[in-house]
Amino acid sequence: MIKLMSLIIGGTLGTLARYGMAGASARLLGNNFPYGTFIVNLTGCFLIGLFVVLADTKLSLGPNTRLLLMVGFCGAFTTFSTFILESANLIRDGETLRALINVIGSVILGFICFRIGILAGEAI
Numbered sequence: 001m002i003k004l005m006s007l008i009i010g011g012t013l014g015t016l017a018r019y020g021m022a023g024a025s026a027r028l029l030g031n032n033f034p035y036g037t038f039i040v041n042l043t044g045c046f047l048i049g050l051f052v053v054l055a056d057t058k059l060s061l062g063p064n065t066r067l068l069l070m071v072g073f074c075g076a077f078t079t080f081s082t083f084i085l086e087s088a089n090l091i092r093d094g095e096t097l098r099a100l101i102n103v104i105g106s107v108i109l110g111f112i113c114f115r116i117g118i119l120a121g122e123a124i
Contacts, residue, residue, distance in 0.1 A: 002064050003064060003067055006064045006065070006072060007068070010071065010072020010074075010076065011072040011075065011076040013072075013073050014072060014076030017073070018040050018076065018078065021036065021043065022037065022039075023036065025039045025040075040078050041078050041080040041081070043078075044078035044081030045084045047073075047074055047077070047081065048081040048085050049085075051066075051070050052070070052085065055070070083102075083106065086102065087103050090102060
């Protein structure tokens, strides 16, 4: 039950933070570029990096706190941060080729899948 509550609380806070930061970015910087998503993604990468160090070495955070911060908050704030963490972990583990495949494949295949989704939606 504690794990579930950690995810719910972290996810709720991450969602609200994303909504607030993306909206504030658009108001301050305009809508001619996806500044909100860009800033949220970069902020999420910073935060998950910070949380990894705090969880593993500085504060030795327990599993429920890790769930709240890294899975709940960062997961709801931006999945891009998790994508970067997983890619960095592959590099750390000596799996540079797999990391490159993950990064390049996710971006290129993501665009392809997006386009296929558009075509499927238009065909309905």
